[in-house]
Amino acid sequence: MSKQLVFGHLNPDTDAIVAAKAFAYLQTKLGVEDVEAVALGNPNPETNYVLNHFDEPTPRVVTAVANEVDSVMLVDHNERQQSVSDIDQVTVTAVVDHHRIANFETAQPLFYRAEPVGCTSTILTKLFNENKVEIPAKLAGLMLSAIISDTLLLKSPTTTDVDREAVRELAEIADIDVESYGLEMLKAGTDLSSKTELELVDGDAKSFEMGGKTIRIGQVNTVDLDDVFSREAALVKTMEEENQKNNYDMFLLLATNILSSDSRLLVVGEPKDTVEKAFNVKLSDHNTADLPGVVSRKKQVVPPLMDAFA
């Protein structure tokens, strides 16, 4: 078998970076020789904090893959528009993911492992155990960080008992106090002052096809919503520009207070009435709406939008 690349989604978050490293490591332990974990973008501040903390190198960033390999493995995503630009020119041999399946098609049977849990690294913890491969302490720390990131310290409604069990197991291997480390790590990802407006709205954004429309949904975590909304006018301008440049019909920015587990939504584009219907809210004059208790794009934002667009 010739070389394969392993990678998570565009705009990588901590799970996208870490799960690629973990799955690549597992593959080598299972006898697959030439695999390299790469990333489809630079690590965000939270992920940089995690990589620094565990003295782990930053993965190589690629923007295309067909020029160097024939086949790839995907983690933490499957939808074409969230993957590398030339994904249709290579064979996907394996997927490990915790999202819905859509815009994904293969010509050949493959290994596909998805579970409705909070984090890809949780499924990988199970895969290590099923295959009786030991998780090194450093990798356990990285995978633990990914679960803390995706579940906001196990507070997101995406969190399952399987995630809690994985956190317990990984924390023991890595010898880490989950609460204190987790809060430091999440805070490291919320220093917004140095970020441009484009980084704020698009840094973690994903595209979704809904009812024939292209909807871009970004999320930014903060410990104070004012850090985001004091810059509202500039954010709106950037989102308008992004819509125009990329033919998005609508751009939604979900600003999430990770301390109170609430969010405020900022909407640019149309159809806004579908957004109001989805969340049963009235948008303000500034096209914002408070969404109390909402912290998960995947579980609390995408499904009601999908329903409203259906």
Added chain:
Amino acid sequence: MSKQLVFGHLNPDTDAIVAAKAFAYLQTKLGVEDVEAVALGNPNPETNYVLNHFDEPTPRVVTAVANEVDSVMLVDHNERQQSVSDIDQVTVTAVVDHHRIANFETAQPLFYRAEPVGCTSTILTKLFNENKVEIPAKLAGLMLSAIISDTLLLKSPTTTDVDREAVRELAEIADIDVESYGLEMLKAGTDLSSKTELELVDGDAKSFEMGGKTIRIGQVNTVDLDDVFSREAALVKTMEEENQKNNYDMFLLLATNILSSDSRLLVVGEPKDTVEKAFNVKLSDHNTADLPGVVSRKKQVVPPLMDAFA
């Protein structure tokens, strides 16, 4: 959780029927209370032989599901056109399969387990082991039959070491001599004299979208190709009628000699030159071609056709 139905593909083969029973049984052992294994069609002669042999009841046949449940679990298939007619009206909560992924989309994360092995029942054997659930002797016999059926007694190129290991384990639990039972079982599925032309061409057929065309591919197993091709004119007429009635662009019938592990292809519809390109053969005046060593629709017929149509 309200009741869920578990089922395999249309035109069920032994794996489609058995894997539904096995996955439903596993779910109940894992605490999911109300699940029922059903089928999207009547069992074929081979499957009837298997169910009789193990004194196992025939599953209830359904043609729609949304009238009785909100969510379902799929085994041995994922493509919409191979599933129940109203699949888009229910939520798929789980899939266990060994085919390519295509024409499949969900709004929510789900449990999805696919591996590139010869049979769904092989993956289910792993799932029982991973979850430490014992396989009863009768169920082991059924699952063993499914693997023998899908891999033609481990001779198909779809066969992997994982299938061989599952057969060894299941045969021990069920206390069955694989060779002698397997040959009896496969022969029971090849009595073609009582079958109508429609049963021969469409009994095991599946539809595929390739390059914008709808391609119907049937397969019939035999111990003597003359049993099939002595009825060629009537078969062609039936395939023409089916193409017209269902808007198929092309109908391919793969007649497979399970003793010699060779096949002969019969082609009705267009574009025939794409079929010739796919298999690097010249079709005879009767639009047939011998395919030595070809026994697997999934591994040796669909992929080269996909490539030729791409």
